[in-house]
Amino acid sequence: MKNKIFILIILLMLLLLIFGLIPNNPLFSANWALISFLFLGVVIFSFFASFELRHPSAKEISLIATMAALAAVARVPFAILPGVQPTTFLVMITGWVFGIQTGFVVGALAALSSNIFLGQGPWTPWQMFCWGMSGVSAALLGGRNKAFDLLSFTILATAWGYIFGWLMNIWHWVGYIYPLNWKTFMATYIASFPFDTLHALGNLVFSLAFGTTFYHVLWRFKRKISVIPLNHNKD
């Protein structure tokens, strides 16, 4: 079933790409910003749908809500400093400890809920995607390591400072720049470089300052909620 859904999503994305490239259909005349929006929609939808279908327990729901709220709250005092976002660190450490799906959902919900206070914009789906994927990547790395490896985590978190900015630049580049060529691509990315560096530095500092402590707290909590199960849902 899961494989079928996965194949369906890939097919859907390929169809979107084909419609964007073949003339004489409405999506061809639409710009790549719309197509990228639809792409993001499919990715976020598939993660959310798989979360819904898994029937998460009450403990998972409340854990995700808490971590998303924490990541969202951490964002607000730093909103005046462009680029510095503790949210990335919090989402990644959650993903490392609790796995791919929790990592993605916490990232996506942190973006959505913090923007309810800070202001929604065309960047919201992109932030949902970027923070979600940062959680996923940390979960993948965490799955490969038996114990917490601060060095690997810090390197990944620092790299996500740039990856986050590069992914966010896509909506700006495809939506508002013409022609879409190598030069305009480079120019857009150079313009964001200082902000991405600030984000990366922020992640580096947060990882070094809080990485090990937060990992131990979350790991202990994970063991606690695994040892005392409330029940498994059947709905």
Added chain:
Amino acid sequence: MYAYKEQDKLFQSLCCEVSLSYIAALVFLSLFFSHPLYLLALFFALNLVILSAGIVRQWLTYLKFSLTLIFLIILVNALFVRAGATVLLYGVSVPLIGNIRITLEALCYGAGMGLRLLVMLGSFCLLTYAVHPDLILKTLGGGWSKIMLALGISLRLFPLITDDFVRITEAQRCRGVDFKVRNLRQRLEKYVPVLHTVLLSSLERSFQLAESLHSRGYGTTKRTNCREVLWRPRDYLVIVTVLLGSAYGMALVLTGRNGYGYYPKLQPFKEQEIIIAVCLALFFCFPALLDWGWEKWRFLRSKI
């Protein structure tokens, strides 16, 4: 705590489905259109609706923020695009860019795309400040119950975690911890135990929350929900104009009239295009016109 503030305005009183449809229609049409006149029409209509919704101050904050983005868009287009025929400025050779050649067409394209960004930002400004977040959660919560439940809880936890942070910082301050120390590293070190405690208390709360959810029957049976939505005449009036405006916009897209030739030379505006733009503006400024009547005539207010 929310950015949204309750006001006695027509847009705020609309049914959530209608407000969301209006915003979604504007966002998608702005992505489909590249014709500056149509984007200008949408922008004009949106401004009237923002004005009628009483969120001008918040919109100005968005505008201030968007100026940097628009400047970047125009700058990149002006410096890197060589497709235009009307050269305004020749300049020296710059690495990566080559010879600077700024054209009128590239500037206009940048301005057009800036307009598209403004329409999108305006729509999201309406979403943030003129539609109640709880109503959005309720509206979208039917099919996404777990996600929406998690989002709803996280929004409720937002002020609690902020209070926790303030309380713990105060407690530390009473114990003689100086959070205003100049050295950034020392200051960060002083915040480590605070954030550690915030995390611990939040996780403890999440466990209690889970117990509370469980004791209220979460997950024991299939989730049921009942939601009564009151559709008033104003909702029907606005949704009809939104649907008509969207259908009109999509007809333009399907007939290939949503685009505009910026390059190699700016194509002159035709009379028909101006009429189309006026029609689009009329469709999408309807909530503002209705609000004006709503404020002015008590009779109309009582009827819709």
